[in-house]
Structures are given as C-alpha cells and as structure tokens.
Amino acid sequence: MNELALAIPWLGKRNPAAARWVLVLLAVGAPLIAMLFGKSWVRILDFAMLYVMLAIGLNLVVGFAGLLDLGYIAFYAVGAYTFAFLASPHFELHLPFWLVLPLGAVFAALAGIILGLPTLRLRGDYLAIVTLGFGEIVRIFMNNLNHPINITNGPQGINMIDPLVLFGWDISKPLKVGDEITINSLFLYYYVFLACVVLSVVFVQRLQVSRVGRAWAAIRDDELAAKAIGINTRNMKLLAFSLGATFGGVAGGLFAAFQGFVSPESFSLMESIAVLTMIVFGGMGNLAGVIVGALALTALPEVLRHVAVPVQQAVFGHVLLDPEVLRMLLLSLAMIFMMLLRPAGLIPAYSRYSRPELVVGKEAGR
Amino acid sequence: MITLLEARGITKRFGGLTALSDVSLTIRKGEVYGLIGPNGAGKTTFFNVLTGAYTPEEGELVFNGSELPLGKPHKVVEAGIARTFQNIRLFRDMTALENVMAGHHIRSRANPFSILLQTKHAKEEERLITERAYELLKYVGIERFADTISKNLSYGDQRRLEIARALATEPQLLALDEPAAGMNATETARLRELVQTIRHDGVTVLLIEHDVKLVMGLCDRLAVLDFGRKIAEDVPAEVQQSDAVIAAYLGGHATPKAGANP
Numbered sequence: 294m295n296e297l298a299l300a301i302p303w304l305g306k307r308n309p310a311a312a313r314w315v316l317v318l319l320a321v322g323a324p325l326i327a328m329l330f331g332k333s334w335v336r337i338l339d340f341a342m343l344y345v346m347l348a349i350g351l352n353l354v355v356g357f358a359g360l361l362d363l364g365y366i367a368f369y370a371v372g373a374y375t376f377a378f379l380a381s382p383h384f385e386l387h388l389p390f391w392l393v394l395p396l397g398a399v400f401a402a403l404a405g406i407i408l409g410l411p412t413l414r415l416r417g418d419y420l421a422i423v424t425l426g427f428g429e430i431v432r433i434f435m436n437n438l439n440h441p442i443n444i445t446n447g448p449q450g451i452n453m454i455d456p457l458v459l460f461g462w463d464i465s466k467p468l469k470v471g472d473e474i475t476i477n478s479l480f481l482y483y484y485v486f487l488a489c490v491v492l493s494v495v496f497v498q499r500l501q502v503s504r505v506g507r508a509w510a511a512i513r514d515d516e517l518a519a520k521a522i523g524i525n526t527r528n529m530k531l532l533a534f535s536l537g538a539t540f541g542g543v544a545g546g547l548f549a550a551f552q553g554f555v556s557p558e559s560f561s562l563m564e565s566i567a568v569l570t571m572i573v574f575g576g577m578g579n580l581a582g583v584i585v586g587a588l589a590l591t592a593l594p595e596v597l598r599h600v601a602v603p604v605q606q607a608v609f610g611h612v613l614l615d616p617e618v619l620r621m622l623l624l625s626l627a628m629i630f631m632m633l634l635r636p637a638g639l640i641p642a643y644s645r646y647s648r649p650e651l652v653v654g655k656e657a658g659r
Numbered sequence: 660m661i662t663l664l665e666a667r668g669i670t671k672r673f674g675g676l677t678a679l680s681d682v683s684l685t686i687r688k689g690e691v692y693g694l695i696g697p698n699g700a701g702k703t704t705f706f707n708v709l710t711g712a713y714t715p716e717e718g719e720l721v722f723n724g725s726e727l728p729l730g731k732p733h734k735v736v737e738a739g740i741a742r743t744f745q746n747i748r749l750f751r752d753m754t755a756l757e758n759v760m761a762g763h764h765i766r767s768r769a770n771p772f773s774i775l776l777q778t779k780h781a782k783e784e785e786r787l788i789t790e791r792a793y794e795l796l797k798y799v800g801i802e803r804f805a806d807t808i809s810k811n812l813s814y815g816d817q818r819r820l821e822i823a824r825a826l827a828t829e830p831q832l833l834a835l836d837e838p839a840a841g842m843n844a845t846e847t848a849r850l851r852e853l854v855q856t857i858r859h860d861g862v863t864v865l866l867i868e869h870d871v872k873l874v875m876g877l878c879d880r881l882a883v884l885d886f887g888r889k890i891a892e893d894v895p896a897e898v899q900q901s902d903a904v905i906a907a908y909l910g911g912h913a914t915p916k917a918g919a920n921p
Contacts, residue, residue: 500774503774505770508761514752518750521736522765522824523737
C-alpha cells in the first residue's frame with residue numbers, strides 16, 4: 294500500500310501519510326464517485342476489482358518468477374466453472390460459497406501444477422507458446438464438453454449461478470438501511486471484491502520480501518545461479534504457477550457469482566493478453582504498478598464506449614469506428630508508446646528486499 | 660587429516676568427446692586445494708560434475724563420508740558444497756544484500772503459510788537472514804554497497820559478492836572457479852587474503868585457477884588435469900617439478916629433467 298501511496302503524483306512524495314489516507318478514502322469511496330456517472334460505472338468498477346486480482350496473480354508468475362504465461366485466463370475459467378458446477382441448478386447443487394470458492398482456488402492451483410510440470414524446462418518464448426496452448430485447450434474443453442455427457446453445457450454456458458450469500462445474507466439483493474436508504478448490490482459486491490483485493494495485496498507483498506519471493510527473483514534473474522545456491526527450482530516454479538493460479542481461481546469464482554452466468558466466451562485468448570497487457574502497462578513486478586495498470590486498462594474501453602460513440606455521432610452524424618475497434622487500436626498505441634517511453638511500465642519495479650531501514654539501523658547501533 | 664571429498668573414477672563424456680576420464684582425487688578438510696590445467700583440460704567440467712550441474716557417466720563422489728547425489732544441484736548445496744562461476748553469475752537486478760539473502764534460501768524454512776501469517780518464527784528468521792547477510796557483506800569487505808544493484812558493482816566487488824553469496828549457504832567446501840580471472844594485481848592480492856581468511860575460518864576451499872603464481876602460493880595441494888586426465892596430485896613444489904605437468908603446459912613429450920631445455 295505504501296508503494297501505491299507513493300505513486301500518487303505530487304502528494305505521495307511530500308506527505309506519504311496523507312497519501313495513504315487519500316488512498317483508503319479513494320478505495321472506500323470509489324463506488325460512490327462512480328455512482329455519480331451512473332450505475333453501470335459501479336458495475337465496471339466491480340469488474341475492475343476482478344481484473345486487479347487477476348493482474349496480481351499473473352504478476353506473481355510473470356513479474357516475480359519470470360515465467361511468461363499467456364494462458365492465465367484458464368485458471369480464471371477453472372475457478373468460474375467450479376463455482377458454476379457446484380452452485381447452480383445445472384447439477385442441482387447449491388453448496389455454500391465458503392466451500393465453493395476455496396474449492397475453485399484448489400482446482401485452479403492443481404491446474405497450475407498440471408501446466409507447470411511439463412513446462413519446467415521451458416523459458417521465455419517456448420513457455421509462452423505452451424501456456425497459450427494450455428489456455429486454449431481449457432477454453433475448448435469448456436466449449437465442447439456438452440457431448441456425449443453434458444458437463445459444461447457447451448457454448449451456451451451455465452446460468453442461474455447462485456449469488457454470494459455471506460452467512461445467510463444474500464448480497465445480490467439490495468440492502469435496506471432504515472426505510473430511506475437502500476444500498477445497491479453492486480456496492481456490496483464492490484466491497485467484497487475490495488476485501489479480496491486487499492487480502493491478495495497483503496499476501497503478495499509479504500511473499501515478495503520473503504525467502505520465497507527472493508527465490509523467485511533469483512530464478513528470474515539467473516536460473517543456473519539459483520540452482521547453484523541450492524534453490525530447488527522445480528518446486529519454486531510449481532509454487533509460483535499454483536499460487537498465481539489460486540488468485541485466478543478465486544477471481545473466477547467471484548466472477549461467476551457476480552455475473553450469475555459463465556460461458557467459454559469469457560475466457561478467450563484476448564482476455565489472457567488483456568491481463569498481461571495490464572501488468573506490462575502498469576509495471577511488471579511492481580504491485581502498485583500492476584494495480585494501476587489493471588484499473589486503467591479496465592476503465593479505458595468503457596470510457597471509449599461512452600465517449601467515442603456520441604462524439605462520432607456529433608461530428609460525422611453516424612458511427613464510423615466501432616468502439617471495440619477503437620479500443621484495440623488505442624490499446625496497441627498505448628503499448629507502443631509505453632514501450633518507447635517507459636519500457637518498465639508506468640511504475641517500474643525496483644529492488645525491494647534490500648530493507649535499507651534494517652541496514653541503516655544496524656549501522657547506527659554499532 | 661580427515662578426507663572431506665573423495666572423487667572416484669569420474670568419467671564424463673559429451674558425445675564422442677571424453678571431457679573427464681577416470682579422474683580420482685581427494686580433498687582434505689581444512690586445506691586449500693588447487694585444480695589447474697591448460698585450457699580445455701576439464702577443470703570446469705569437473706566443477707560442474709561436483710556441483711551437480713552435470714551427471715557423470717561413471718564414478719562417484721563421497722562427501723563427508725556419505726555419497727553425494729549426482730546431478731542434483733540443490734542437494735549438493737544442502738550437503739555443504741557451494742560454488743562460484745567463472746563468468747560471474749549474480750542476480751543482476753537485486754541489490755548486493757538481496758543476493759546474499761537469497762543465498763540463505765537452503766538454510767531457512769519459511770513457507771507461504773507462515774509468510775502470510777507472519778508467524779513469530781518467520782519474522783525472526785527473516786531478521787536473522789538480513790543480519791547474517793549484512794555480516795557476510797562485511798566479511799568480504801563490501802558492506803558499503805549493500806544497497807547497490809549488483810550489476811552496478813565493480814568487477815572485483817562482483818566477484819566478492821559472489822563469494823559472499825556462496826558462503827551464505829553455509830558450506831564446508833567452497834569451490835571457486837577462476838576467481839582471479841580478469842583481476843588486476845591489487846585485486847588479486849586482496850582476493851588471496853580473503854581466501855586465506857575463509858580457510859582460516861574452517862571452510863575448505865577448492866580453487867580452479869589460471870594464475871599459477873596465485874595457485875602455487877595459496878594451495879596446500881593441487882591436482883593437474885590435462886585432456887581430461889589427472890596427471891599429477893601433490894604439494895605445489897612437487898607438482899612444479901613433475902615432467903608430465905611441464906610437458907602439458909609447455910607442450911612436447913615428457914623428457915628427463917636434465918633435458919627439459921632442448
């Protein structure tokens with residue numbers, strides 16, 4: 294959180310404490326601000342939170358351990374479908390979310406290990422190709438496993454998925470406070486997602502400055518040297534794959550409950566690339582950067598959708614360029630400019646385990 | 660003296676090339692043991708076999724009385740052998756301190772759960788690792804660069820950092836692959852002091868070196884490899900007199916000492 298606070302322009306460097314409070318207020322108040330522009334923006338914000346979780350998970354694999362994964366969305370799919378199978382009329386199962394969500398995480402982690410095992414010796418481009426294939430295989434499975442036995446319901450997807458019910462409290466229904474105020478379920482979902490994001494951030498931040506995070510960074514920097522200091526690279530890579538996948542699995546489960554509907558369409562290669570773009574754009578390996586990247590790139594297409602159409606209608610009288618086309622165009626442009634001007638991302642990663650405070654403390658103590 | 664490492668009949672082939680053929684040698688506890696030989700003699704290959712980077716076709720390694728697992732680098736480190744590389748291999752984007760902290764990996768226990776919960780043990784371990792890493796930087800004399808990104812260190816300091824990182828794995832045998840390569844005279848002299856300190860503190864040192872002066876002055880015993888075979892193993896003074904060694908270095912056939920100057 295400190296890094297995110299420091300990233301706030303101007304204020305971050307001058308008054309970190311104030312910046313931190315601004316950040317907390319922003320996080321808590323975001324849906325209220327979004328509400329000013331309409332309810333659909335709160336929904337977008339909810340999705341943005343899911344993307345932040347995905348970006349945090351993928352960053353763990355790509356940014357920390359240096360394993361380029363182009364099929365990350367498969368884990369999101371595994372989490373979402375697990376939730377859909379176990380909490381929908383599809384199999385007539387309605388297990389509680391506190392059971393289904395962790396199960397989704399576990400299955401995603403297993404999928405991570407399944408992907409990790411055969412790819413242990415691969416790096417860079419080769420690994421990227423295999424993971425890309427893995428992502429597509431999962432999607433194609435979801436698409437075709439409706440025959441001969443109907444498991445995934447094919448391209449139609451599964452709908453009527455149970456909403457999140459927190460200890461008997463269905464958060465998909467508006468919450469009434471007194472008689473006057475009702476809180477929309479979009480808000481409730483936002484805060485649930487926010488809690489998950491905060492938990493993920495704490496976990497990943499602690500991991501990064503630990504024995505495990507250093508081992509990953511070592512593998513990323515020089516695998517041979519990592520072996521030579523006794524790091525079991527096989528186990529550490531599998532750990533990165535499975536832990537990264539866990540975040541995808543949880544986000545997938547939340548997505549299924551929030552949307553109430555899953556279909557293979559949501560887990561295309563474009564989604565994997567979108568998440569990867571977020572972390573590259575924000576700053577690979579830097580948690581704050583990754584969060585900013587995810588928020589920015591979720592908001593960008595929506596802003597376009599709301600701006601591009603009316604502007605084009607006003608100027609040309611009709612819509613020349615579909616917002617979807619514009620989105621890809623602008624995204625590519627943004628990436629090109631990023632690579633030229635700030636190749637390490639908006640907020641570049643820097644070495645972090647150095648703990649200067651400890652070193653300085655020791656010096657002073659002597 | 661107690662034997663620390665015994666290599667028995669190590670043979671390593673790469674396709675048709677026999678890089679090491681039936682190499683046996685014995686390193687005693689507490690000594691500085693040199694491994695020399697002309698280019699391509701198999702020194703680095705032996706190193707890679709010893710540290711588990713290569714699996715030999717034949718032979719076995721006995722370390723501290725028990726057989727060393729072949730081809731498993733992390734097991735070798737766990738058993739107590741640490742190495743450095745001929746062409747420095749640091750974790751370039753980490754600071755000097757982080758490099759050494761990473762070296763403590765094998766001697767620490769924290770797992771994702773204890774890290775998430777920040778248990779007392781995990782916190783204490785992390786504090787100890789930081790402290791020890793800083794002390795090791797001091798030991799090799801580069802503590803003032805603790806926060807410098809390692810790729811920005813000078814060449815000599817990078818070599819020292821690599822040694823500190825290797826020492827962080829708490830080895831009984833430290834294997835240095837041409838540590839003086841590319842160093843100037845002052846740096847070499849300081850390195851020599853460092854190796855002597857390390858040895859004095861109870862770590863056995865295996866040294867591959869081209870700098871004959873350094874090897875002769877520093878090593879208690881040394882072995883000479885030529886074309887993958889061991890042609891001598893003795894104290895430096897004896898090795899210097901060996902005809903086979905002179906022939907290997909100067910070329911030609913081994914001739915009697917009197918006729919060594921044809």
